[in-house]
Amino acid sequence: MALVVQKYGGTSVGSIEKIKLVAERVIECYKEGNQMVVVLSAMAGQTDRLIQLAGEMTVDPDPRELDVLMSTGEQVSVALLAMAIRSMGYEACSLLGFQVAVHTNHLYGRARIFDIETDRILQELKQNKIVTVAGFQGLDDRGNITTLGRGGSDTTAVAIAAALEADVCEVFTDVDGIYTTDPAICPKAKKLEIISYDEMLEMASLGAKVLQIRSVEFAKKYDVPIHLRSTFTKERGTMVIAETKDMEKVLVSGVAYSKNEARVTIRKVPDQPGIASRIFGPVFESGIVVDMIVQNTSEDGLTDMTFTVPKSDFYKTLKQVSDVAQEIGAEKVIGDEDIAKVSVIGVGMRSHAGVARKMFEVLARENINILMISTSEIKISCIIEEKYTELAVRVLHNAFGLDDEQKGDQ
Amino acid sequence: MALVVQKYGGTSVGSIEKIKLVAERVIECYKEGNQMVVVLSAMAGQTDRLIQLAGEMTVDPDPRELDVLMSTGEQVSVALLAMAIRSMGYEACSLLGFQVAVHTNHLYGRARIFDIETDRILQELKQNKIVTVAGFQGLDDRGNITTLGRGGSDTTAVAIAAALEADVCEVFTDVDGIYTTDPAICPKAKKLEIISYDEMLEMASLGAKVLQIRSVEFAKKYDVPIHLRSTFTKERGTMVIAETKDMEKVLVSGVAYSKNEARVTIRKVPDQPGIASRIFGPVFESGIVVDMIVQNTSEDGLTDMTFTVPKSDFYKTLKQVSDVAQEIGAEKVIGDEDIAKVSVIGVGMRSHAGVARKMFEVLARENINILMISTSEIKISCIIEEKYTELAVRVLHNAFGLDDEQKGDQ
Numbered sequence: 100m101a102l103v104v105q106k107y108g109g110t111s112v113g114s115i116e117k118i119k120l121v122a123e124r125v126i127e128c129y130k131e132g133n134q135m136v137v138v139l140s141a142m143a144g145q146t147d148r149l150i151q152l153a154g155e156m157t158v159d160p161d162p163r164e165l166d167v168l169m170s171t172g173e174q175v176s177v178a179l180l181a182m183a184i185r186s187m188g189y190e191a192c193s194l195l196g197f198q199v200a201v202h203t204n205h206l207y208g209r210a211r212i213f214d215i216e217t218d219r220i221l222q223e224l225k226q227n228k229i230v231t232v233a234g235f236q237g238l239d240d241r242g243n244i245t246t247l248g249r250g251g252s253d254t255t256a257v258a259i260a261a262a263l264e265a266d267v268c269e270v271f272t273d274v275d276g277i278y279t280t281d282p283a284i285c286p287k288a289k290k291l292e293i294i295s296y297d298e299m300l301e302m303a304s305l306g307a308k309v310l311q312i313r314s315v316e317f318a319k320k321y322d323v324p325i326h327l328r329s330t331f332t333k334e335r336g337t338m339v340i341a342e343t344k345d346m347e348k349v350l351v352s353g354v355a356y357s358k359n360e361a362r363v364t365i366r367k368v369p370d371q372p373g374i375a376s377r378i379f380g381p382v383f384e385s386g387i388v389v390d391m392i393v394q395n396t397s398e399d400g401l402t403d404m405t406f407t408v409p410k411s412d413f414y415k416t417l418k419q420v421s422d423v424a425q426e427i428g429a430e431k432v433i434g435d436e437d438i439a440k441v442s443v444i445g446v447g448m449r450s451h452a453g454v455a456r457k458m459f460e461v462l463a464r465e466n467i468n469i470l471m472i473s474t475s476e477i478k479i480s481c482i483i484e485e486k487y488t489e490l491a492v493r494v495l496h497n498a499f500g501l502d503d504e505q506k507g508d509q
Numbered sequence: 510m511a512l513v514v515q516k517y518g519g520t521s522v523g524s525i526e527k528i529k530l531v532a533e534r535v536i537e538c539y540k541e542g543n544q545m546v547v548v549l550s551a552m553a554g555q556t557d558r559l560i561q562l563a564g565e566m567t568v569d570p571d572p573r574e575l576d577v578l579m580s581t582g583e584q585v586s587v588a589l590l591a592m593a594i595r596s597m598g599y600e601a602c603s604l605l606g607f608q609v610a611v612h613t614n615h616l617y618g619r620a621r622i623f624d625i626e627t628d629r630i631l632q633e634l635k636q637n638k639i640v641t642v643a644g645f646q647g648l649d650d651r652g653n654i655t656t657l658g659r660g661g662s663d664t665t666a667v668a669i670a671a672a673l674e675a676d677v678c679e680v681f682t683d684v685d686g687i688y689t690t691d692p693a694i695c696p697k698a699k700k701l702e703i704i705s706y707d708e709m710l711e712m713a714s715l716g717a718k719v720l721q722i723r724s725v726e727f728a729k730k731y732d733v734p735i736h737l738r739s740t741f742t743k744e745r746g747t748m749v750i751a752e753t754k755d756m757e758k759v760l761v762s763g764v765a766y767s768k769n770e771a772r773v774t775i776r777k778v779p780d781q782p783g784i785a786s787r788i789f790g791p792v793f794e795s796g797i798v799v800d801m802i803v804q805n806t807s808e809d810g811l812t813d814m815t816f817t818v819p820k821s822d823f824y825k826t827l828k829q830v831s832d833v834a835q836e837i838g839a840e841k842v843i844g845d846e847d848i849a850k851v852s853v854i855g856v857g858m859r860s861h862a863g864v865a866r867k868m869f870e871v872l873a874r875e876n877i878n879i880l881m882i883s884t885s886e887i888k889i890s891c892i893i894e895e896k897y898t899e900l901a902v903r904v905l906h907n908a909f910g911l912d913d914e915q916k917g918d919q
Contacts (some may be wrong), residue, residue: 168589
């Protein structure tokens with residue numbers, strides 16, 4: 100007998116009919132002899148409906164009250180799933196964040212879980228009940244309702260699996276696993292059977308948004324195996340697990356890309372201590388997420404500073420940085436929205452040299468100019484002109500031996 | 510400075526615009542120097558929407574899960590009202606049943622409050638916050654969500670007022686008070702300035718359904734003054750309070766009626782011990798609410814037994830009673846749906862004779878035949894033919910001096 104935590108997203112519980120299908124799937128796993136805890140998101144569309152209600156009330160809804168409002172979404176879906184399971188003849192019981200209890204800090208709208216009690220869930224499991232748990236919500240130390248932010252149900256599921264020491268956390272979604280790259284632009288993309296937490300983190304943050312990043316961090320910390328699979332098929336998906344020796348044999352596990360990047364360069368910045376913080380201070384303060392930062396060696400005491408931000412923050416950033424540039428006497432600020440980031444990821448890089456060189460060669464062979472380079476232990480990212488994105492992904496995918504040879508060219 | 514508990518029903522919070530109006534009204538009272546606790550129902554239509562969702566899932570939804578589902582309705586309205594108040598520049602904080610906490614027994618769908626904690630509410634009041642509280646919901650001793658049944662928000666409001674020893678519990682509704690009778694059928698009906706708890710209980714159970722009966726019982730038990738008033742005007746409504754000496758001077762406070770009655774008679778029942786329980790046992794067991802029961806003196810060891818039930822249960826009751834009648838050897842069962850109940854109510858009856866006699870005389874004068882009679886300390890009810898209802902109400906209203914002489918005949 101295993102203890103299985105399953106998580107279904109908003110699309111999987113988007114209607115009464117879909118919730119019934121989830122109930123059948125849960126019961127099937129229960130009948131195989133497993134103890135079942137099922138974490139749910141709000142029914143698709145509900146979260147937006149609630150945000151709209153709040154927006155109609157005021158342009159700036161109080162964060163505490165917004166969480167009280169938002170948490171009703173998951174409350175509805177867990178009650179309905181428990182009803183569905185019971186109507187099919189099996190025992191079930193829903194639990195909300197406060198009933199579990201899921202303890203968080205008090206940052207409304209983006210709370211962090213610090214502890215999950217297991218008593219109540221275990222009591223219900225002992226009575227052979229299938230337990231449905233509201234994702235996304237918790238409770239601070241004063242008993243206020245908090246929410247974890249979008250995608251928070253993934254984190255709830257992994258955190259509950261960790262607390263219960265579950266055998267696996269199955270995350271159901273509308274894709275059937277993690278691919279070596281985006282099949283939409285590279286038809287030869289292969290589904291990965293396994294991927295390490297670290298690779299998954301790089302893949303996720305680089306645009307393959309299937310699992311919420313925080314949930315992967317949580318899974319890594321507590322070593323919870325995640326089985327990422329499709330709601331619509333019975334096929335196995337991708338296991339996200341701790342790194343194994345075997346994984347290192349593979350040089351590159353995947354190729355990721357992001358078109359949501361813009362580049363800002365400040366030319367001829369006086370190269371003095373404290374300059375970086377003067378430039379980035381205002382940017383960070385306004386909540387803009389800076390991704391890559393590159394500073395070249397200076398020449399005549401002047402240096403160029405280049406960094407990337409999300410496209411949506413491009414103009415705001417340009418304005419802020421232009422103000423600072425004038426103050427510090429830099430020559431000028433230039434920017435470029437028509438760029439993309441292409442990355443190769445793999446834990447194998449740690450023990451093998453030559454990945455970077457191969458990446459540069461492959462791109463050069465196609466006459467794709469590299470505008471910026473950034474590396475981490477298990478990833479190499481290049482900023483290129485946006486129009487070359489698809490080409491770059493396909494040639495890298497092929498060059499690193501990731502192509503599924505059973506699939507033809509498109 | 511007074512402590513005021515206000516309660517607004519579903520119609521009063523039926524849209525974003527209406528919630529804003531409620532917020533303004535609450536703030537107005539707060540600015541007069543009062544501490545404010547505001548109990549809300551779900552937005553009009555929400556409760557039905559949730560019931561429908563559950564109904565689409567299964568014909569027989571689990572009661573526990575139904576309560577989890579239903580309680581989201583009030584959660585939405587208290588969050589939105591708190592947002593509205595804050596957006597107008599005042600401090601506010603919503604509290605759900607579990608946060609207050611409202612302790613109930615574990616009868617899902619019709620739970621009873623046995624205790625209300627006041628710590629959290631008082632803490633928030635001390636910080637000058639307006640506290641919005643979800644009506645209708647509570648928590649059993651295992652931390653499960655319970656609901657009090659339809660109209661339960663009235664009870665929540667009164668119970669909270671009792672626990673906080675509030676100065677008044679203002680219940681806002683779409684009528685502006687309690688009338689001496691239904692203005693729809695008697696244009697000369699007058700609004701009552703005050704009414705005793707007991708009179709209100711008789712009025713409510715007899716068809717003037719404005720306040721939930723249980724909330725009045727609660728108010729009586731803990732001596733909470735209820736101010737029943739309109740959401741749409743600033744006028745004073747009706748105070749429901751403990752009986753005073755002055756009240757006794759008024760013989761009759763109101764005339765009530767109900768057309769939702771049906772009558773069942775069993776002819777020639779053998780008059781033996783245990784017969785009543787054999788007849789009513791099955792009826793009670795199937796949850797049918799029997800109102801009046803009349804048994805005449807027996808003749809030759811045989812008696813007639815007559816009782817009334819809600820019209821909707823008429824045929825079900827007829828069938829059950831016919832089965833029993835055969836078993837016990839009664840002659841036959843007859844029934845009548847075309848009846849109504851007319852009642853006069855007043856605490857003054859306790860100390861004054863002659864009310865019944867006057868009632869019978871007034872009805873006789875109009876040739877209205879009395880089919881059944883039932884009396885309590887402060888009420889006399891007569892069953893008459895349904896078609897005479899309006900006439901009976903008007904002549905009784907006039908005969909007991911209740912007519913508002915400033916209003917003309919219709």
